[in-house]
Amino acid sequence: MQYRRCGKSGLQLPAISLGLWHNFGDVDDPKVYQKTLHTAFDNGITHFDLANNYGPPPGSAEVNFGKILHSDFKRHRDELIISTKAGYLMWDGPYGDWGSKKYLVSSLDQSLQRMKLDYVDIFYHHRPDPDTPLEETMAALDLIVRQGKALYIGVSNYKVPEAKKAFQILKKMGTPCVIHQPKYSMYERWVEDGLLDVLEKDGVGCIPFSPLAQGLLTNKYLKGIPKHSRASKAHGFLKKEAITIERVEQIQQLNSIAVQRGQSLAQMALAWLLKDERITSVLVGASSASQLLDSISCLNNTHFDQSELLEINKILD
Ligand code: NDP
Numbered sequence: 001m002q003y004r005r006c007g008k009s010g011l012q013l014p015a016i017s018l019g020l021w022h023n024f025g026d027v028d029d030p031k032v033y034q035k036t037l038h039t040a041f042d043n044g045i046t047h048f049d050l051a052n053n054y055g056p057p058p059g060s061a062e063v064n065f066g067k068i069l070h071s072d073f074k075r076h077r078d079e080l081i082i083s084t085k086a087g088y089l090m091w092d093g094p095y096g097d098w099g100s101k102k103y104l105v106s107s108l109d110q111s112l113q114r115m116k117l118d119y120v121d122i123f124y125h126h127r128p129d130p131d132t133p134l135e136e137t138m139a140a141l142d143l144i145v146r147q148g149k150a151l152y153i154g155v156s157n158y159k160v161p162e163a164k165k166a167f168q169i170l171k172k173m174g175t176p177c178v179i180h181q182p183k184y185s186m187y188e189r190w191v192e193d194g195l196l197d198v199l200e201k202d203g204v205g206c207i208p209f210s211p212l213a214q215g216l217l218t219n220k221y222l223k224g225i226p227k228h229s230r231a232s233k234a235h236g237f238l239k240k241e242a243i244t245i246e247r248v249e250q251i252q253q254l255n256s257i258a259v260q261r262g263q264s265l266a267q268m269a270l271a272w273l274l275k276d277e278r279i280t281s282v283l284v285g286a287s288s289a290s291q292l293l294d295s296i297s298c299l300n301n302t303h304f305d306q307s308e309l310l311e312i313n314k315i316l317d
Helices: 030-042 060-072 074-079 101-115 134-146 160-173 195-202 245-261 265-274 289-300 306-316
Strands: 003-005 012-014 016-019 047-049 081-086 120-125 150-156 177-181 282-284
Touching: 012 016, 016 030, 016 289, 030 060, 030 289, 060 074, 060 081, 060 101, 081 101, 101 120, 101 134, 120 134, 120 177, 134 150, 134 160, 150 160, 160 177, 160 195, 177 195, 245 265, 245 306, 265 282, 265 289
Parallel strands: 016 047, 016 282, 047 081, 081 120, 120 150, 150 177
Antiparallel strands: 003 012
């Protein structure tokens, strides 16, 4: 594993981190995800990313992760970076969603109880709240750090203007934002239009989520929709409608370039992100240990020739 510095902070993250959005809920097989967690840690993945609402049902990924953490990894707690978030709907009423201080503080307390932890390493505001003053949301993050419930804080899904403002407010309070978690992959490139520059300037790390576009940028859907794939599951966020004939043709073309590079498409898609040193870590999901092992091997080649980059851009246009 390679470790990269997170912006200008003291924190280093593995180039590949594991996210528990899918595949770790009560609907999933504990033996399978236990093996995935062991494979991750045994291969140097020290960072595990959660959120209050991961499951299904919401909260179950934190409970299931907490169980394995305490049974199998307890003595390794200080070797791990565990993150969680709040920002999406979690409970009924006006205090279980968005970005008020009431919601963020209560939600983190619930997450800590579910995982049976005293603190998380990173706590994120999951998405911007158009109705709560940014000062209040940032003050909640600052408070959480001062209370010792999180060591570092981050934001996710913040666009450039709100991210800039958030970083300024946090800096003034003495609790700098350490990391931003945006959606970024070959299929989702908005961060290239300014966000990455802002992060670099402000010394904030970047951990792209869904770097494989939920499985589209892998060999999974080259020949239809396989059983047990995310697109085949009722609770999966990847919808069958996203797998159009045009999409599959494009994936096949990208796959040919990957084959020429001696990589799987997943490896090429991850390497393509990691070629940029501003990317601290790529946050992958995995429904099996073997998928994760395949993804980790992207680190064997993160270099791209100019001609390869041009060819990829042409396919994506
Ligand atoms: P990916 O884009 O990495 O997709 C993961 C899926 O791709 C897997 O479940 C699997 O699909 C397939 N896959 C993974 N590796 C391989 C491989 N090597 N070969 C073939 N198929 C593979 O990421 P996710 O969408 O799962 O997101 C990753 C993490 O990002 C989440 O767990 C979460 O922590 C974070 N996230 C954050 C969000 C935010 O708003 N901040 C939003 C969404 C995610 P299958 O299950 O079909 O086998």
